[in-house]
Amino acid sequence: MTSASSPIRHPNVGSERVMTKRAWWLVLLNFVLPGSVQVLAGSHRLGRFGLRATFTLLFLAVAAGVVYLLWPEVILTALTNTIGLWVAAALLAFYAVVWFILTVDTLRLTRLVRAGPKARPLIAGFATVLMVGVVGTAGYGAYVATTASDFLSSVFVAGPTEPPVDGRYNIMLLGGDAGPDRDGLRPDSISVVSIDAESGQASMIGLPRNLEDVPFSPGPLADLYPEGYGAIDGCEVDACMLNSIYTEVELKSPEMYPKAIAEGSEPGIEGMRDAAQGVTGLTIQYYVLIDMQGFAQLVDALGGVEITVDHRVPVHTDDTFTEVLFWFEPGRQHMDGYHALWYARSRHGTSDYDRMVRQRQMQEAILAQASPANVLTKFQAVAKAGSQVVKTDIPQGMLGYFVNLASKTKALPIKSVELIPDNNVDPEDPDYGVIRDLIATSLAPPPSETPAP
Structure with a gap:
């Protein structure tokens, strides 16, 4: 506990040298353990909120690390899932705001006017750099999470998973x-x-x-070209080669694969899949x-x-x-x-x-x-x-x-x-x-x- 004469809790009792040292310690404490400065020298209510937020974040980080070491797919799935990414973004944005508030309050509590004149800009600058680094990193993380969510939703489909075949x-x-x-x-x-x-x-x-005379796995193209692509009576495009199959199906016969677009594909791609x-x-x-x-x-x-x-x-x-x-x-x-x-x-x-x-x-x-x-x-x-x-x-x-x-x-x-x-x-x-x-x-x-x- 701090005594009545402690400059941490009662800054008016300290000398200029003591107040300079006090300011440096408060700035460092705010960085190492956000919320502790307020518990020691400011609003206990804000400090307890900051400490709870800090320890919750540490717990989540440790738990995520343990899960990643044991079951990495769980964490990777959460971080490649739209809901998981938005939750991560919300948490990072929340902590960015909390760290900003705690840092600004810490600067208030340092009583820079009572620190040494030469030390004041250094202390304020150091605290600002730490705040920008921590808050900026959290903010950028939130931005990346939301951007990643939008990107993944635009590229990857929401559909059933497929099991491996023959491993x-x-x-x-x-x-x-x-x-x-x-x-x-x-x-x-x-x-x-x-x-x-x-x-x-x-x-x-x-x-x-x-490749010519391309065979197909069972499906509409195999029925149309039982001896291979264009092997008997030619095909619907100029050259009956492997890379022409997409063009023929997509432009001439898209009805062959009526479910393709609904399943995140295209008729031409499904024709190429059957060929491959x-x-x-x-x-x-x-x-x-x-x-x-x-x-x-x-x-x-x-x-x-x-x-x-x-x-x-x-x-x-x-x-x-x-x-x-x-x-x-x-x-x-x-x-x-x-x-x-x-x-x-x-x-x-x-x-x-x-x-x-x-x-x-x-x-x-x-x-x-x-x-x-x-x-x-x-x-x-x-x-x-x-x-x-x-x-x-x-x-x-x-x-x-x-x-x-x-x-x-x-x-x-x-x-x-x-x-x-x-x-x-x-x-x-x-x-x-x-x-x-x-x-x-x-x-x-x-x-x-x-x-x-």
């Missing part, structure tokens, strides 16, 4: 290229990411966009469509991307892919969105297989470099770009699980399944039995991990 989640990635010279969107990049639901080990399967399932033999639970025209915005929002260029790659003067503007030279390079997009799309003097490798390289680099710290510091730009670039049917309720799984994936090398001529894959005359065997062999666990019979 794996398979996600179709489409890079959509809706150029001005094209009738509708045409997937320029097609791949399937297969992720082990326990270990997080990911395999990237690149599907050549010019038919080619790979895998059940594809979800898709992610990336608008390549907006891809550059996302890379710029992340601050660029680091890429190791293995061979010279040209950048063209226009979309005709003929005249070369300049070349990417071999070596480690930092690319902004414009250059990253050209690096992934470049065609002049390269094959589709070269482009597949570069696109996969770009996807892996973005995944590796999109750290939580990087995303948080640039969150507004990333969210704005992401909501314009990404479309998916991954339900918001699965985000916590996938974020946790992604942390395991980033710690492991990503495997690649190459559907190229060197692996007996001829896109003009493909053997889909060979393709499925190649994929099954690549996804099979190593002998040491294979369960004993």
